Amino acid sequence: MGADREGSARRRPVRAVAYAACGAVVLAGCASMPDSGDLRDVESTPRQDTQVRVFAMPPQQDASSTEIVQGFLEALTSDDPNYDTARKYLTKAAAKTWRPESQAMVLANGPSLQTDPRPAGREGTNSITYTLQGSRVATVDAQQAYTPADGSYRRTVHLTRDAKSGQWRIDSLPQGVVMGRSDFQRNYTSVDKYYFASDTSAGETGQPVAVADPVFVRSRVDPTTQLVRSLLSGPTTWLGPVVRSSFPTGTALKKGVSGLTPDDQNRLTVPLNVKASRIGSVKCGEMATQLLFTLRNLTPTVDSVALQSVNGAHMCDVSEEQAEATAWRASTKRPDYLYFLDGKHRLVRMATGGTGTGAVAVPGPFGAGTKLLRSVAVARDERTAAGVTGDGRSLYVSSLTSDGSLGDAVLTSHGATEDDRLTAPSWDARGDLWVADRDPAKPQLYMMAQGVGQPVAVQMPELDGRIKDVRVAADGVRIALVVEKDGKQSLLVGRVERTKSDDQQEVSVLELRSATPGSEEVTAMSWAGDSRLVVVGREQGGVQQTRYVQVDGSTPAGSAPAALTGVLEIAASEDDRVPLVARSKDDGIVRLPSGDQWQKVVKDGSAPVYPG
Template identity: 30%
Template sequence: MTRRITCLLVAAAFLLGGAGCATVPSGGQVVEGESAERAERVDDPYVRLIPVKPHPEWGPAQIVSGFLAASASFDDNHKVAKQYLSRDNSWNPGLRPSVTVLAGRIDDPQVIKSTDRSATVRVTGEEVGTISSDGQYTASPKELDATFQLAKTPQGVWRITSLPGGEKAGLLLTQDDVERAMRTVNLFFYAPDRHTLVPNGIFLPVVNRQTLPTQLVHALLTGPTSWLKGAVQTAFPEGTRLKRRVHVENEVATVDLTEEARAGNIERMSAQLSWTMRQLSEIKRWRLQIDGETVTPDGMDATQPVHAWEVNSPDGRTSHDETHQDAYVVGPSGFLGTLEDDRAQPVVTGAAGSLSRPAVAPDYQEFAGLSSNADQVLVAAPVNGTPTPRVMLNAQEDARFTAPSWSSDGTLWVVESKDDESWLWVRRRGEEPVRAAHWGLGGREVLEFRVARDGVRAAVIARVDGRPQVQIGRIAQAPDGSLDVGSFLPVSSELQDAVDLAWRDYNTLAVLGRAKRDSQTLPFLMPISGSAITSLGVGSLGEPQTIAAAPGAPVLIGTRSSGKDQVCRQRAPSNSYSPWICPTPAKDPSYPR
């Protein structure tokens, strides 16, 4: 009977809508050749599920199974799922419910206690994570064991009287349910500099395509998720809401905010809205209204293009700007050089030129690197000639440093790590290095640390249960300037034995690692939302050791083959299938920003 319920649901489900699906971060297959941008589109078609109403002849186990299946439909505020409940059960998950995500569907709920009028049904399964009511996903692999209480109504049909977690319970959905009914979208908030936007990825239920613009703006006005709260700011004054739904006509959206928005900065609010709404392909321009009155940012028309406000990009300046971004490498004779036409052109020579894992500051005023055995962090300036390197940090016994990482404001970050503990060091320009006041990975070995260009997020490779795992954390600043760097969450379980990583853009990491089916370390693009990872390029790479990436720039790999160091790139970087070529005798490639 349970399988029949599932078949009824599936048979009724295949109606195409206009929004896409989301991949739960704990899993997802590796998709060969598909670009990360394609995998992240909000507008991909999705499968709408048409739920089945309870049948009068169904017993307690079938009622629970039908309820779980019907819960995956968000139509009419879970109207059909509520028909499985007794009349005195006021369960109401709402438009953005909390979700417990299961690896697969529960096919056989078990009746563990039963009388003529009541029953207890037990469900078990493999929990992979949770989605909070604000859309934040957290991996939490464990076994699920929950019970439902049921009773017969005066009409002689079984109904659920009590849910696991009570009337405030959320949903129990499978990964397939989440992929079908929800989308991963970005909301954009401001970094502490009040200028740079920071993406906040959330899982958003999609009821129908027409309501998605309103859902998206409403989520933005609600504020950041608990994970990012305290690390970012919003330009919308407290209490600002949508006065009416977002209206879209002829590719122009109208966003009408309540009176509270008059106290906000029009330009800063516009940037947040533009970056958030540009994810929807049907919106090309939009107008901002406050209490029905159109307001216009300085220097703009009444209708703004959604691709305006590039100055607030989370990636900062890109290679499309006037200032070209060079890649830096360590040349074969021990010099720091720029990579030009596949040749390393010396820039810094002498002792400073032979530092390991060098990283040039975004303003090109100084650079940092490691000693040959990674037990010292050294800095030098300027980035030319033969500057004398200065020791900034010495590691404790049996400790090593991660490669230096710069944030856009000139702050230098590096992690000192042992087998089972680590410390984050931060050096602001013109100051001495200090340990971060609060460091969320203090009890783990950290192999790599990279600050995002927005300065609010950080990607790490940390050893978890003996394996290197890619995680994302957030950087919050207290009023006194102290830092809280923590709340690290795993990004994907599809890679194991990660070796190195870099931020390709605000949505995507370039990672060297080994997929579960592979025996070799290879490069991948990893969306930080946890969507499917993408293999990058084809061909032999020898023994890849380091990776470098930047917006609009080729991904570079430092590898060792036949005892020689080489820097590799794709023959045609814009094509993810393009083969790797290794024309440059050098190592440790990096981009300044």
């Protein structure tokens, strides 16, 4: 529950705002209260500078019932670590049973307050009910996982007046907290925590594959300790079936530990409880790697992580270099080349770090033009490529290190038209190849082990619509799909589960969820980080835009890519140092270096891709 709302009351409580940069403490009403004139409700608490700390104010003596509710909602948007001030607005019994950490409900403009009509008499003077209303945007659950939501929000808050003190207090309320979107953006930040793919398959170097699990933590309430606790508690429910943690079950921070911060050598020491006492050096290194990947996502200045036993003994430590040698992570693997099809539909490439616009044909049949291609995908090791022929009918796999023959097609579609045939293919770090057949008579997603195995029909019991585009995550346990239904295209992310039955591999994509709620048309998409995608599309009644989205459906902090009209295809790398590349209807292949404007690469080209 929080500010960011349209209420019926005309007075608003005050709360302290501490400016860390200057050390001053001032009083401000809801952080957006005018300096003079009448006190009025505001629609939204403006975004605060990251140096501003907001502290809740306790209830004032003889505050009205409306002021109590308003003050309580304001207290929920403060930086009070344990919501101690918010509990002062509750009766003692309600304060004991209220669990603010159980859920955060995010509303478009915050909750509006409506007083429920009550009959006159004693009950009407000593008891009152308010209804909190608003439009739902998302929920963050007890695991700190974000889920988009829609529809209306309507919950009641009941107050009683103490017979002895005459003070109003809340004695019945919903569990969790509720606040408007701008207060949520000010109070919470999205961070990836890392686990390992649980399948026995490994990345291209034989290392365990790191998988990002995005969560939201309170950004100014000891976020480092929060994030460590979240990592130790295990993966979110959605990701849990396909990942593992190297931390033994029950591992937690040593009792009483809080305020974790790096030392002057940018090294963070993490004291653990007795559950982590009996582990080997390999397992300890994996644990420290999980922590370092996770913490660098929040605090990039952390250079190393050390684990400490419950009795204070040193267990192990890892540096960034050691962590990257322990586990494979897509965002640390810079691709050597950008690939695309030239005007003759041959596969060409150019160095990712180059400043020129020259591209050369790749070695092998795809570069020689043996088959005219429509779309391509290059394996993560950049030694193999897959290409769909110009008519969309056939999928071929070819080496990029030799001039050998092309061989037979590994998959053929029987769709009547080009748009009813094969999508662009996609590779994961295991070396497995994914593609969808859009044939209306037999639509199907396929996976081919190592790109040459027998196509495995992927089970998708929840799919409602036809797949138009496929991009598997590097970790091989998440997949992004553009799905069309009734003329609308949605971007969905699913969990990949692999099992073996009678020595036959079975693959399923389960629990599909929207990464772009509200979108009506998704034109193109690509993975652009460990848990981020770049999407070209438009919302209902809107114009085409290019933006970043998280796999959980949230919008990441930071600016969107520079505007570009007529985008037909887009390519990004998980490594954000590599330029974004697109195919524009008017300008052909273009790229966007960091902090720059779009630059032309070649007018006559198509299907730009990075490895993956």
